[in-house]
Amino acid sequence: MEYLSPHRLHLIYFSAKFLFEYKQETMKTFICWALLTGLISFQGHVEVIKWPALEEYMNKKDDKIKVINFWATWCKPCMEELPYFEQIHREYKDKNIEVLLVSLDHASMTDKVKASLKKNNITAKVVVLDEVDFNKWINLVDTTWSGSIPATLIISNNNTSKMFYERQFTKQQLEELILPLKP
Amino acid sequence: MNSMIMKKTIALLSLTFLVVSAVVLSSAYKVGDTITDFKLKNIDDKLVSLSDYKEAKGYIIVFTCNHCPYAKAYEDRIIDLQNKYGKTYPVIAINPNDAVKYPDDSFENMKKRAKEKKFPFVYLHDESQSVAQLFGATKTPHVYIVQKEGVKNVIKYIGAIDNNYQDAKAATEFYVADAIAALEGGKDISIKETKAIGCSIKWKE
Numbered sequence: 001m002e003y004l005s006p007h008r009l010h011l012i013y014f015s016a017k018f019l020f021e022y023k024q025e026t027m028k029t030f031i032c033w034a035l036l037t038g039l040i041s042f043q044g045h046v047e048v049i050k051w052p053a054l055e056e057y058m059n060k061k062d063d064k065i066k067v068i069n070f071w072a073t074w075c076k077p078c079m080e081e082l083p084y085f086e087q088i089h090r091e092y093k094d095k096n097i098e099v100l101l102v103s104l105d106h107a108s109m110t111d112k113v114k115a116s117l118k119k120n121n122i123t124a125k126v127v128v129l130d131e132v133d134f135n136k137w138i139n140l141v142d143t144t145w146s147g148s149i150p151a152t153l154i155i156s157n158n159n160t161s162k163m164f165y166e167r168q169f170t171k172q173q174l175e176e177l178i179l180p181l182k183p
Numbered sequence: 184m185n186s187m188i189m190k191k192t193i194a195l196l197s198l199t200f201l202v203v204s205a206v207v208l209s210s211a212y213k214v215g216d217t218i219t220d221f222k223l224k225n226i227d228d229k230l231v232s233l234s235d236y237k238e239a240k241g242y243i244i245v246f247t248c249n250h251c252p253y254a255k256a257y258e259d260r261i262i263d264l265q266n267k268y269g270k271t272y273p274v275i276a277i278n279p280n281d282a283v284k285y286p287d288d289s290f291e292n293m294k295k296r297a298k299e300k301k302f303p304f305v306y307l308h309d310e311s312q313s314v315a316q317l318f319g320a321t322k323t324p325h326v327y328i329v330q331k332e333g334v335k336n337v338i339k340y341i342g343a344i345d346n347n348y349q350d351a352k353a354a355t356e357f358y359v360a361d362a363i364a365a366l367e368g369g370k371d372i373s374i375k376e377t378k379a380i381g382c383s384i385k386w387k388e
Contacts, residue, residue: 036340074252076285104380106349133346135356136218148322148383164322166383 006161010081045080045113048107048128053136056065058102058141058155065181066155070141072104077168082120084171088178089124096157097178099124105130116172156181198344211319214325214375217335221314223277223307233275233329233336239340240271241330241366243359246320248278249296252285253258254323256348258300261324264344266306268363272328274304279315280323284385315384322381324330328362339366342377 058068069085071078082101089099101115101122107130117126131137138145142164145151154177155161163177212218222232233242241348243264247254265274282289290308297306309315318327329342347352359375365372 070380073225079385132349133355134348135343135346135377136381138380145378146321146325147378147380152384 027082032139036154042165046103046117046124046126046128048110048130051129051131051140053135054127054129055137055140056115058153059159063157063183065157065178067097067099067155067178068102068153068155070102070149070151070153072149073109073112074105075149079116080122081168081170082122084121084169084174086120086124086149087142087171088174094180101126103128106130154178157183189327191214203326204328208383211273212317212338212341214341218327218329218338218340218359219317220336221317223309224290225307226290226297226302231275231307236273238270239331241271241328242336242362243268243272243277244275244277244318244327244329246279246315246318246323246325246327246384247276248280248285248288248382250280250285250293251323253348253379253381257324257344260344262300262303267360269303271367272311272363275303276306277314277319278306278308279309279312279320280325280385281312281387283387288385301348312384312387322383324379324381326359328359328366330366342373342374343379346377348379 058066059068067085067088069078069081071082073079085099085101088097093099101124103126105113105128107128110128111124113128116122134147138147141151141153142162144164146165148166150168151164151166152169152174154165156162161181165177186333220233222230225231225251233239236242243253245261247261249255261274261276268274278288278293280288282292286292290310291305293308297303322325323343325340326342326344329336330339331337340358342358344357344359345351347354347357356374357376361374362372
């Protein structure tokens with residue numbers, strides 16, 4: 001449904017009109033324009049995903065240390081620690097540390113998630129996990145997770161070890177856990 | 184050099200803290216455990232204990248609160264549970280949240296919410312948070328079904344009410360209702376433990 005948002009329909013309409021009126025001579029301009037629009041809209045993009053996509057990401061073996069934080073816009077302690085995850089992202093994104101913010105807001109609240117990210121200047125990757133049947137996947141993240149948020153899963157590079165925490169963090173606490181994992 | 188030692192000490196201390204808290208958490212009640220009775224203040228200012236319910240076969244103990252969206256989403260379903268099973272398995276709702284951190288969850292606001300929603304069950308204030316700590320409750324809503332076995336109160340189920348917080352009609356598994364039905368029928372509960380996302384209990388500092 002998201003692919004047929006008014007914004008996209010608008011885009012399709014004008015692209016068609018543009019093509020029709022100016023035909024191929026202006027094709028080049030059109031491509032540039034489409035690319036630009038695409039890039040701009042991508043920045044505020046929040047992907048809504050299902051459990052298998054997250055599981056695949058969690059099991060990926062690469063040279064990145066993965067910091068996966070479970071949060072929601074209505075969760076006060078989550079919103080308090082979100083800036084620290086953003087700081088980790090900004091400081092270490094080029095040093096093989098990858099931050100993924102998994103929102104547990106209901107998928108129908110994705111606009112609220114986007115607004116909250118904008119307000120808090122979050123540039124780290126964010127996904128909304130659209131899985132309300134919690135009992136099906138909580139244990140697969142970690143068997144010790146009782147289900148409260150905030151919660152954070154830290155996976156070492158090449159997936160050799162996992163650490164799970166059902167608590168709120170400060171930036172320093174995060175660094176103390178993450179940095180020793182660096183090879 | 185000194186700052187290195189300091190950093191290492193801090194890291195070690197935080198690690199110790201994490202290990203200690205993990206140990207404390209693991210002392211939480213599990214299915215099959217016998218629970219200790221408690222005495223908490225209800226919204227009518229009277230003290231309530233499990234032993235007050237002479238006729239009950241057991242209890243549906245729900246850690247819940249006013250502010251949490253999940254707790255709110257389940258309010259009507261908790262009311263339904265009391266209306267359906269209240270005579271034999273009364274709902275004992277307990278709010279364990281620190282009202283300093285969440286003024287919405289103060290005793291006064293509990294009274295207000297109960298009145299607005301016409302709660303047919305007791306709504307107890309765990310002001311010292313000792314009952315939530317004893318249970319090892321971590322979030323709201325967090326359900327414990329307890330059955331009377333002679334003089335003992337034994338935990339039979341821990342977890343969620345059903346498998347769709349957002350939409351009661353879309354739920355396909357009714358954990359609490361099924362557990363009560365099994366207990367009433369003298370059968371074994373098939374799903375004794377479930378997990379759900381909830382708001383972390385706000386502990387006092």
